Amino acid sequence: MYNIPDYKKGEPIMQIYADNAATTRMSETALAVMTEALKIDFGNPSSLYTIGQKAKEKLEEARAEVAKIINAEPREILFTSGGSEADNQALLTGAMIGKKKGKKHIISSAFEHHAILHTLRKLEKNGFEVTLLPVHENGIVRVDELEAAIREDTCLVTIMTANNEIGTIQPIAEIGEICKSRGVLFHTDAVQAVGHLPIDVKQQNIDMLSASAHKFHGPKGVGFLYARKGILLSNLIEGGAQERGKRAGTENLPGILSMTAALQEAVADMDKNNAHMKKVRDYLIEGLSEIPHSALNGEKEHRLPGNVNFSFEGIEGESILILLDMKGISASSGSACTSGSLDPSHVLLSIGRIHDVAHGSLRLSIGEDITIEEADYIIENVKEVVAHLRSFSPVWRDLTEGKKEFILK
Numbered sequence: 001m002y003n004i005p006d007y008k009k010g011e012p013i014m015q016i017y018a019d020n021a022a023t024t025r026m027s028e029t030a031l032a033v034m035t036e037a038l039k040i041d042f043g044n045p046s047s048l049y050t051i052g053q054k055a056k057e058k059l060e061e062a063r064a065e066v067a068k069i070i071n072a073e074p075r076e077i078l079f080t081s082g083g084s085e086a087d088n089q090a091l092l093t094g095a096m097i098g099k100k101k102g103k104k105h106i107i108s109s110a111f112e113h114h115a116i117l118h119t120l121r122k123l124e125k126n127g128f129e130v131t132l133l134p135v136h137e138n139g140i141v142r143v144d145e146l147e148a149a150i151r152e153d154t155c156l157v158t159i160m161t162a163n164n165e166i167g168t169i170q171p172i173a174e175i176g177e178i179c180k181s182r183g184v185l186f187h188t189d190a191v192q193a194v195g196h197l198p199i200d201v202k203q204q205n206i207d208m209l210s211a212s213a214h215k216f217h218g219p220k221g222v223g224f225l226y227a228r229k230g231i232l233l234s235n236l237i238e239g240g241a242q243e244r245g246k247r248a249g250t251e252n253l254p255g256i257l258s259m260t261a262a263l264q265e266a267v268a269d270m271d272k273n274n275a276h277m278k279k280v281r282d283y284l285i286e287g288l289s290e291i292p293h294s295a296l297n298g299e300k301e302h303r304l305p306g307n308v309n310f311s312f313e314g315i316e317g318e319s320i321l322i323l324l325d326m327k328g329i330s331a332s333s334g335s336a337c338t339s340g341s342l343d344p345s346h347v348l349l350s351i352g353r354i355h356d357v358a359h360g361s362l363r364l365s366i367g368e369d370i371t372i373e374e375a376d377y378i379i380e381n382v383k384e385v386v387a388h389l390r391s392f393s394p395v396w397r398d399l400t401e402g403k404k405e406f407i408l409k
């Protein structure tokens with residue numbers, strides 16, 4: 001927390017970053033490791049001379065450490081540019097393996113990240129059939145529905161570990177067990193979960209997993225794909241023998257070393273950080289619940305420790321963001337208007353929020369450094385902003401005058 005001037009009122013206000021699901025600030029440890037690597041470990045790991053071989057050693061040490069953290073083997077870790085690349089390669093791999101066996105059916109959920117949904121759409125154009133499971137009002141995939149959806153020609157199941165918008169945590173271990181018993185590959189987009197939730201790929205029967213460094217205080221532009229031994233990965237990038245020939249291009253060693261340091265730090269402090277964030281998260285939920293005609297989106301208990309996602313009837317999410325930003329609060333909305341789309345979040349629609357309600361949503365994704373004082377500031381200002389926006393909203397006027405019925409009671 002630090003003070004900056006309010007350029008509208010000329011008064012000092014708090015500056016609170018509450019959009020950690022979008023990206024996190026690099027930790028001092030990760031930054032120091034990256035800086036040192038840029039200065040010292042600059043060699044190409046593919047080179048045969050000493051500087052290159054030292055870089056190679058550091059690369060493999062990082063691979064072994066990442067593998068250890070998720071209970072994998074080093075050779076099962078492939079370094080990528082981030083979660084989207086890892087997602088694409090995993091889905092392409094599962095599809096191609098299935099195609100060779102005459103199986104072209106894939107199961108996913110309706111509220112996956114677009115890196116998954118857009119790739120599935122592309123596969124559909126190439127003859128694959130996709131089943132998107134509902135996630136219901138609580139934002140949780142039902143295991144019995146997933147099991148019932150598996151067919152003889154199902155080649156892949158891809159379900160995210162935790163949702164990026166509403167933070168709900170999926171029953172990954174149960175899904176993995178079902179997939180294993182039915183002989184179906186299981187991939188999970190764990191971008192929001194790695195570094196924040198315990199991951200054990202063997203215990204959870206995960207065949208492939210995607211992760212991205214900038215979600216756990218590492219740098220942008222680097223991540224990894226875990227692929228269980230025996231899975232022959234399909235290449236996305238051709239042109240070199242790096243990463244066992246499965247991902248061409250000189251490895252981003254400074255990024256990889258920095259990511260590894262950030263992940264080690266996140267896992268070491270996970271229990272302490274999560275306990276604190278859950279306390280503040282629940283405090284925020286309790287405070288924001290006092291706003292009339294509002295609702296928490298997604299299951300309250302089975303959600304990421306730092307995620308709070310609310311819908312407020314009668315207002316627009318984009319307006320909330322602008323006014324909160326003027327108060328020094330950085331957050332995001334359930335609405336996709338900031339990306340140039342007039343459509344509300346597909347995640348909120350998938351849990352049954354109607355368009356008007358989904359448009360008036362706010363996501364707060366707090367970090368481990370959040371304080372109760374900052375939480376009070378957020379609650380106070382969200383209440384003020386919602387009341388202000390409702391004061392001149394024609395939709396809110398129609399609702400309060402009885403011309404329309406309230407959806408959120």
